Amino acid sequence: MSETGLPSRPEANPELIPGERYLQVQASPEFQDLRNRLRRFVFPMTAVFLIWYTIYVLLGAFAHDFMATKVWGDVNVGLIIGLGQFLSTFLITGLYVRFANRNLDPRAGALRAELESEIR
Amino acid sequence: MTTTVLAAETIGNPVANIGIFSLFVVVTMFVVIRASKRNATADEFFTGGRGFSGPQNGIAIAGDYLSAASFLGIAGAIAVYGYDGFLYSIGFLVAWLVALLLVAELLRNTGKFTMADVLSFRLRQRPVRLAAATNTLTVSLFYLLAQMAGAGGLVALLLDIRSRTGQSVVIAVVGVLMIVYVLVGGMKGTTWVQIIKAVLLIVGAAVMTVMVLAKFGLNFSEILGSAQSAISGATTEGVAKRDVLAPGAQYGGTLTSQINFISLALALVLGTAGLPHVLMRFYTVPTAKEARRSVVWAIALIGAFYLFTLVLGYGAAALVGPDRILSAAGGVNSAAPLLAFQLGGVVLLGVISAVAFATILAVVAGLTITASASFAHDIYASVLKKGTVTEAEQVRVSRITAVVLGVFAIGLGILANGQNVAFLVALAFAVAAAANLPTIVFSLYWKRFNTRGALWSMYGGLISTIVLIVFSPAVSGAKTAMIPGADFAWFPLANPGIVSIPLAFILGIVGTLTSPDHGDPELNAEMEVRSLTGIGAEKAVAH
Numbered sequence: 258m259s260e261t262g263l264p265s266r267p268e269a270n271p272e273l274i275p276g277e278r279y280l281q282v283q284a285s286p287e288f289q290d291l292r293n294r295l296r297r298f299v300f301p302m303t304a305v306f307l308i309w310y311t312i313y314v315l316l317g318a319f320a321h322d323f324m325a326t327k328v329w330g331d332v333n334v335g336l337i338i339g340l341g342q343f344l345s346t347f348l349i350t351g352l353y354v355r356f357a358n359r360n361l362d363p364r365a366g367a368l369r370a371e372l373e374s375e376i377r
Numbered sequence: 378m379t380t381t382v383l384a385a386e387t388i389g390n391p392v393a394n395i396g397i398f399s400l401f402v403v404v405t406m407f408v409v410i411r412a413s414k415r416n417a418t419a420d421e422f423f424t425g426g427r428g429f430s431g432p433q434n435g436i437a438i439a440g441d442y443l444s445a446a447s448f449l450g451i452a453g454a455i456a457v458y459g460y461d462g463f464l465y466s467i468g469f470l471v472a473w474l475v476a477l478l479l480v481a482e483l484l485r486n487t488g489k490f491t492m493a494d495v496l497s498f499r500l501r502q503r504p505v506r507l508a509a510a511t512n513t514l515t516v517s518l519f520y521l522l523a524q525m526a527g528a529g530g531l532v533a534l535l536l537d538i539r540s541r542t543g544q545s546v547v548i549a550v551v552g553v554l555m556i557v558y559v560l561v562g563g564m565k566g567t568t569w570v571q572i573i574k575a576v577l578l579i580v581g582a583a584v585m586t587v588m589v590l591a592k593f594g595l596n597f598s599e600i601l602g603s604a605q606s607a608i609s610g611a612t613t614e615g616v617a618k619r620d621v622l623a624p625g626a627q628y629g630g631t632l633t634s635q636i637n638f639i640s641l642a643l644a645l646v647l648g649t650a651g652l653p654h655v656l657m658r659f660y661t662v663p664t665a666k667e668a669r670r671s672v673v674w675a676i677a678l679i680g681a682f683y684l685f686t687l688v689l690g691y692g693a694a695a696l697v698g699p700d701r702i703l704s705a706a707g708g709v710n711s712a713a714p715l716l717a718f719q720l721g722g723v724v725l726l727g728v729i730s731a732v733a734f735a736t737i738l739a740v741v742a743g744l745t746i747t748a749s750a751s752f753a754h755d756i757y758a759s760v761l762k763k764g765t766v767t768e769a770e771q772v773r774v775s776r777i778t779a780v781v782l783g784v785f786a787i788g789l790g791i792l793a794n795g796q797n798v799a800f801l802v803a804l805a806f807a808v809a810a811a812a813n814l815p816t817i818v819f820s821l822y823w824k825r826f827n828t829r830g831a832l833w834s835m836y837g838g839l840i841s842t843i844v845l846i847v848f849s850p851a852v853s854g855a856k857t858a859m860i861p862g863a864d865f866a867w868f869p870l871a872n873p874g875i876v877s878i879p880l881a882f883i884l885g886i887v888g889t890l891t892s893p894d895h896g897d898p899e900l901n902a903e904m905e906v907r908s909l910t911g912i913g914a915e916k917a918v919a920h
Binding site for chain 1: 463464467468470471473475476477478479482596597598599601602605620622623624625628636637638639642646666669674675680683684722731822872895897898900903904905906909910911912913
């Protein structure tokens with residue numbers, strides 16, 4: 258624990274869990290599974306939306322003529338790709354929520370319940 | 378579509394505008410007083426007792442995020458620059474995925490009141506807290522100043538107050554109201570002000586969007602066509618040749634301006650998840666799952682709102698016309714109010730004006746409570762008093778800080794009134810992205826990360842961003858600069874993010890690896906286990 262005894266340490270209960278116990282939990286297969294699942298989802302997904310956004314920004318900066326290509330009436334490629342950014346943002350949000358509800362919450366909840374039962 | 382250019386026209390009825398705004402103040406003040414019967418403990422004052430639901434907090438986040446700059450500014454930018462204004466809103470929206478995927482839930486699980494709680498969790502408390510609090514205060518101050526200075530222009534447009542003294546009085550009134558909201562309401566009161574404001578703003582924008590669409594027979598393509606022909610018919614110099622349907626009207630041309638645009642885009646997408654007043658909102662919900670729900674609500678509302686501004690911006694170009702917008706008192710910012718008047722006369726204009734004022738009020742209140750919490754909790758309690766301070770004392774210090782900040786903001790707002798400080802919001806995002814985000818991400822996901830890495834990254838990001846902006850065309854050496862008379866600019870970009878953000882990430886890595894400090898393995902384990910499972914996370918206050 259930190260040497261300062263700062264108020265940032267929640268007064269509730271984690272103090273009662275010894276540091277070695279956190280190391281044990283961290284090394285446990287259940288925790289590693291939770292950690293890997295989280296990372297295997299959020300890191301690639303972050304890469305995907307950042308690359309997609311970068312492509313859009315680069316097109317916006319350098320490919321004016323391409324973006325100005327008319328598709329339907331006065332609606333052009335730039336507008337469609339821009340609205341595509343909205344769509345992909347909503348889509349990734351939905352995918353993450355579904356993933357977190359199904360895959361993360363039950364595992365995190367089980368670990369939390371186990372630790373909480375030890376400090377009662 | 379061309380209208381004769383009137384000398385700074387006044388629109389609507391100032392009395393109606395003031396009346397509707399006063400009604401907003403009375404209603405919110407009542408709600409704040411009702412909601413804030415209990416504000417004794419630090420949990421209640423700083424986090425509203427962590428009792429807000431995900432949807433409530435999501436609406437409040439939207440209220441915090443959709444500042445006057447993004448409502449009036451983006452609608453106006455679309456009206457006169459077209460597509461390039463739309464680019465801003467995309468950066469502002471996509472940025473929320475960083476918050477959703479990487480930051481919100483883990484932050485909620487490990488922190489208590491401030492951003493520094495998370496950053497200093499497993500590092501050396503005092504230096505890291507001091508750095509994090511310095512960044513929090515800097516970002517909040519830039520953001521605050523931009524809002525307060527913007528209030529002056531809005532006053533001129535909506536209340537027909539032209540004298541500097543009159544405008545100063547209004548800025549002071551806004552500042553005093555904000556202080557009262559924060560002192561009386563704490564985080565709970567501030568949150569309710571943001572919720573009410575967000576609902577008014579989004580509903581108001583939705584109504585206007587429907588009215589614009591109805592005028593064009595629900596044909597979006599026709600709005601675009603009319604906007605382009607209105608722009609092409611403009612008599613204001615340099616406007617008529619713009620292609621507002623494609624990118625490039627504002628950032629086209631030279632390679633420098635294209636790189637400047639990329640730099641801005643980078644700061645926008647990475648800045649949001651490093652804004653302290655956004656991060657602090659995640660502590661107002663009881664669990665990490667509610668933090669997730671709040672981001673989902675925020676993304677839905679903010680996304681919908683930016684879609685509305687797209688219609689409103691092009692609608693303003695088509696129906697009001699660029700000449701009238703540019704010659705109005707607020708310049709570009711007057712596009713949305715002028716459109717409101719065109720569509721719904723005095724009443725709609727009054728509502729939109731009141732919403733714009735409420736926006737400034739709610740955003741500055743959110744910034745003030747964040748900055749004062751960080752000062753009291755991080756600098757006063759941890760750095761100065763070494764953790765010997767009770768939470769009641771922290772609340773007391775925070776209240777005093779809020780008053781000082783409020784007075785400071787009024788003074789700066791009056792001084793900056795009429796100055797070109799539009800770059801300050803972009804600067805706040807650039808500082809947040811460079812100085813805060815690398816350390817947040819590293820401390821949540823990189824076990825080896827240590828104190829030296831954090832300090833190098835935070836101070837390096839902060840100093841490089843500010844130095845580059847001071848020597849950029851935003852401050853001197855250009856017609857649109859803050860000090861147009863002087864020229865000491867040597868950095869070509871008005872947006873420093875493309876340099877300072879990668880630099881801060883690299884400094885975090887280099888600082889970490891050159892230090893032998895591997896941290897306390899038990900503390901590292903505790904932080905990781907707690908951030909992912911929520912064990913020991915701060916609970917909601919029972920009522």
